Amino acid sequence: METKISFTLNGKKVSLSTDPLRRLLDVLREDFGCTGVKEGCSEGECGACSVMFNGRMVTPCLIPAGAADKQEIMTIEGVRETELGARIVQAFADGGAVQCGYCIPGMVIAAYNLLQDNPDPTDDEIRLGISGNICRCTGYDLIVESIKLAARRGK
Amino acid sequence: MEEVKCYMPETLEEALEIKSRVNAIVLAGGSDLMVSNKRTIGLTPVFDRPVMIVRNLPELKKIYINDKGECCIGSGCTSAEIAASKLCPWHLRQAANRMGAIGLRNSATIGGNIANASPKGDTPGPLYLLDARVKLQSIHGTREVPVADFIVKFKTIDLHEDEMITEVIVPYSEKDFDYVFWHKVGTRKANAISKITVSMALKFNADDTVKDFRLSATATGSKTNRSRDVENIIIGKKISTELIEEVVQAYDKVISPRAMPEFRREATRRMIRRFFGECARHAEGKVIETYDGYRMPGAIEL
Numbered sequence A: 001m002e003t004k005i006s007f008t009l010n011g012k013k014v015s016l017s018t019d020p021l022r023r024l025l026d027v028l029r030e031d032f033g034c035t036g037v038k039e040g041c042s043e044g045e046c047g048a049c050s051v052m053f054n055g056r057m058v059t060p061c062l063i064p065a066g067a068a069d070k071q072e073i074m075t076i077e078g079v080r081e082t083e084l085g086a087r088i089v090q091a092f093a094d095g096g097a098v099q100c101g102y103c104i105p106g107m108v109i110a111a112y113n114l115l116q117d118n119p120d121p122t123d124d125e126i127r128l129g130i131s132g133n134i135c136r137c138t139g140y141d142l143i144v145e146s147i148k149l150a151a152r153r154g155k
Numbered sequence B: 001m002e003e004v005k006c007y008m009p010e011t012l013e014e015a016l017e018i019k020s021r022v023n024a025i026v027l028a029g030g031s032d033l034m035v036s037n038k039r040t041i042g043l044t045p046v047f048d049r050p051v052m053i054v055r056n057l058p059e060l061k062k063i064y065i066n067d068k069g070e071c072c073i074g075s076g077c078t079s080a081e082i083a084a085s086k087l088c089p090w091h092l093r094q095a096a097n098r099m100g101a102i103g104l105r106n107s108a109t110i111g112g113n114i115a116n117a118s119p120k121g122d123t124p125g126p127l128y129l130l131d132a133r134v135k136l137q138s139i140h141g142t143r144e145v146p147v148a149d150f151i152v153k154f155k156t157i158d159l160h161e162d163e164m165i166t167e168v169i170v171p172y173s174e175k176d177f178d179y180v181f182w183h184k185v186g187t188r189k190a191n192a193i194s195k196i197t198v199s200m201a202l203k204f205n206a207d208d209t210v211k212d213f214r215l216s217a218t219a220t221g222s223k224t225n226r227s228r229d230v231e232n233i234i235i236g237k238k239i240s241t242e243l244i245e246e247v248v249q250a251y252d253k254v255i256s257p258r259a260m261p262e263f264r265r266e267a268t269r270r271m272i273r274r275f276f277g278e279c280a281r282h283a284e285g286k287v288i289e290t291y292d293g294y295r296m297p298g299a300i301e302l
């Protein structure tokens, strides 16, 4: 049953006609080309698909597209254009945070979600901040270091 | 696969009107429903009945203290919102703060957690402990039911087809007690479904007898376990080693864990003994930690 759904995506008003029960994850990737939104576990455990929903990190694999109607969504494609997002992306590159890269868009979103509220987090706070994002390559230390670097560069 | 109708009401009134006509599945955060109905990568979940999305209804998002001093929480409040609200009781904030991980906590609602009626769900433990009620609303009116009765048994709730949970009302908080305890045993700190979670609270009389004591445990049977009979063993009396053991043994008969029963029973016994021990020696501070100096990073302060 197609229904019109309108929302703000990365600062722009968008709308589409679709089944509101499609996963927001699929709508973002397939209808809007936001392929930085990665599908990992498909059940909210891994954080790879994380996006900002009304300014808060969520996993759109668990959200039907209809729930985004009239709301604000920001994917990695939008976050990387912000000052904070760009700073995190650069720090990840400089700090060697990336190996295979699959978890990284979600990790950047998690770092963004953390640093927007807490610009100077402790190690524990950083680890809590990315605790819903699974990385199979790095062992996390370089990601934590890179988030610290991003925080330092924001001072 | 046939698509079902999906309703997207913008007000509670509209939602209740839809519910009066259609037995639609209420979808709030979606964190249980989207998983239980999922198919595979890239495919839309399949539902066997129409669905009504209520995630953004503003009427379900309020947290306030009513004129009786009870904390009222809209059913659509997320774990993150509850954890962040100083109006919410401490036990509930702790539980909300340890559900899933950050992204999940921004979706999972308290209404969904109660309606899901999983014995491993995190909010029922504190809600049983603090005598919480759910407010159930339909176009025909409103009724209030204690959470402990609303959750009938494993995955079964006392909800009529035309009703929604609109509010959760919590009459007690940590302010009513001298000592509080909450501990969730999970295999990880984040995204851990409870292996066992114990909530406790105790208040003394001026003469050092116990005025009130409460104890609930989740993941120890087909629903959350609390027994006023067990609590009454020590209420009105002074804490003693014998009475503690009486409570421990009586509570052991209340719980009925199936998987890893001996681990769950022993963990429960130890937590109860530790809590009473710390209360009896009038430990400093209101929060009793699980063991000396153990504090979960990010735990909610009083």
Ligand SMILES: Cc1cc2nc3c(=O)[nH]c(=O)nc-3n(C[C@H](O)[C@H](O)[C@H](O)COP(=O)(O)OP(=O)(O)OC[C@H]3O[C@@H](n4cnc5c(N)ncnc54)[C@H](O)[C@@H]3O)c2cc1C
Residues within 6 Å of the ligand: A043, A044, A045, A062, B025, B026, B027, B028, B029, B030, B031, B032, B033, B034, B035, B075, B076, B098, B099, B100, B101, B104, B107, B108, B109, B110, B111, B112, B113, B114, B115, B116, B120, B121, B122, B123, B159, B163, B164, B165, B166, B191, B192, B193, B194
């Ligand atoms: C990765 C992951 C980790 C998780 N970790 C935890 C955890 O640590 N602890 C825990 O307790 N749970 C956990 N869960 C389970 C789930 O997140 C919670 O049960 C959550 O609170 C469900 O809320 P929701 O709003 O997402 O529910 P939904 O999926 O929207 O709904 C769940 C059920 O509640 C009903 N419902 C929802 N709102 C209402 C309402 N207002 N009135 C009537 N019925 C309603 C729905 O019809 C459905 O039957 C986890 C889930 C995932 C995917």
